[in-house]
Amino acid sequence: MIALTLAEIAAVVGGELRVAREDTAETVVDGIVDTDSRMMEPGSIFVAKPGAETDGHRFVGAAVEAGAVLAIVEHVVDVPVSQIVVPDSVASLGDLAREVVARVRAGGGLRIVGITGSNGKTTTKNFLARILEDEGETVAPVRSFNNEVGAPVTMLRVTHGTRFLVSEFGAAAPGSIAHLAGLVTPDVAVVLMVGMAHAGGFGGIEATATAKAELVAAAKSSGTAVLNVDDSRVSAMQELARSRGMRVVGFGQGTAADVRAHDVQVTASGTTCEIESAGERMPLRLQVLGAHHITNALAAIAAAGVLGVPLADAVARLETVEIAERWRMQPLGGDRVRIINDAYNASPDSMAAALRTLAQITGPDERTVAVLGAMSELGESAGEEHDRIGLLAVRLNIQRIVVVGPEARRLYLAAVGEGSWDSEAVHLPDQDAAFEYLRTELRDGDRVLVKSSNSVGLRHLGDRLGELFS
Incomplete structure (x- = not known):
């Protein structure tokens, strides 16, 4: 401080x-x-x-x-x-953060980026911080410090030498993002996507969209909104941004995007595409697994461009990132059995993206194994969304579906109902039982995804499996 x-x-x-x-x-x-x-x-x-x-x-x-x-x-x-x-005391923490950031900003050298979205906030924050740290002193949250405590604690790390503050904003309730973003009034507001994550706490996806738009409303009127134009609810925020006099930069894979990805390819060694921005085109080779991380990379590149970072520099720095964050598409295990530990959090969108990645990176002589736990905070949509994931796992031809915990039983029943029979799908009571099952079930050539909400704790199962097969 x-x-x-x-x-x-x-x-x-x-x-x-x-x-x-x-x-x-x-x-x-x-x-x-x-x-x-x-x-x-x-x-x-x-x-x-x-x-x-x-x-x-x-x-x-x-x-x-x-x-x-x-x-x-x-x-x-x-x-x-x-x-x-x-x-x-928590309100005082926010008051202190507001004052400290205002004093540093008065010196004229600090630029502030706020990031929100139902999925991808932490990965995008890490991507952007990696790009900006070579430009000057950059402060960004550790892990997912994005609530009423974590966000101010991060803000209070700024000094008079800080050039960039990257803030991640989560939404515990309507008004949360407005409050947190209001502490710093970002120069750049990045909105990634509107999905079903936490929709139960907001009363539905449209209310979630309203909550995410709070960041655009709280940003500087002379600032820039960096929006995912592939997501219709995020793209609609362009009207709000322009009504406030903000510049808009769109990112995505569609033709409406200012920063655009072409020819996305996913392999076991990473994710590639070609980036197009302001008439330039160049390849990007991410070491991070999953096509969905291209969206996060586009957001980071777009935000960095607003702050004056050339495309070539942004791409080169992103290519050095080995993992998005611990427990987020984290490769573990060894050549015999590869574990992808993605159990820091889960929503219907991120669960579907992780399953698709598992299917994409598994070769014809290898076996797909999905170890899945419950998705939290879905409210009345929980049953339907777990059904949908169970169906998707079968339709992607995931060869072993291991469902863990009573809260995820409906996912298991949906998979069985869709045709995952004869022990292709199993339901186990807890992660200890799952570990004992998997230590004998897994075999050479298996590619294993471990995915659940943070509260379920399957990230620890993923770590145990990674150590066992390393």
Whole structure:
């Protein structure tokens, strides 16, 4: 974080300052800011966040032992450290992020990109960060830090030397993206897609589209909307962007795209296509598996182009990316049995894309095995969407369908109903049972996809299988 005095921080968050030790109101703090006491280091600021399972106030002492010099709390804690008492510590985290980013931006050198979409946010963020880091100091979230805590924590990492801030915005509820994007008012708003992910929490896909459009509405009116014109709901956001005076750059594979992919090919070693932008054409060879990641690459290239990065540089840097992120189409195992661990998250769209990738990269003498768990947060559509994935797996001729957990049983029943008989489809109660089954069932030449929502935890099964067959 940039250097601020304790008095300045208290004023920003609207809290009561209680100094301790040898501190005064003019004591300067410039360390990292986090809600996790384990992340503290000398000079840090610890934000005590209440939670459903535990309370951050219990860890103020541990944070101080690790080096924290200031705690933002909702009540005074009996620990010898300066404290700022606020009504809502999470809201204060956002207030502090807004002020810090505004001060850095006032220097004129900071450009901000916001990214949202039902799928692909983290991969696109990683792609764009890789492109921009060679241009100058770039701050981007670790993992999927895209909520009311993770997004501000990332924003607070900016310094006066930061050239680019890449923010990822998730939507826990209507208004979430508007709030988070409103903290920084992005120069570039990237919307990837509108799908069924989290649709249950919004009341349907049209409400999800409205939530994603909040990013366009919150961006600078002099900024640029980078939109997936292959997705009709995202493409419709062009009207909103232009009504606000924003420039629009479209990406996709259709003729309406300004940044376009041609001839997409998927193999076991990666994904290739030809990129067309502003009259230039050049090949892109991604090491990352899956045709759906071409969409994410196009978004990153388009956003980078808005920020002045030449196409050739963007492509060259993307080609160095080995995996999108841990547990996202991550290759594991060895030559005998290859595991694709894609179980960090799952929606109907990403599940279908992963299954298609599995089918595309498996040779005629190899066997496809899909280890599938439940997709979360689909609301009333959950049953229908699990049915659809079960049907798709059979129609793609996935030769072994291993369904894990009671919440995914309907996927299994749909696969059986579609004709996956004679142990081609099995249903197992949990990942331990699945591991015991797979350790004897898998054989040389198998190509195995492990896919589920994060809450199901199949990413850990994928890791175990990867270690077993490495």
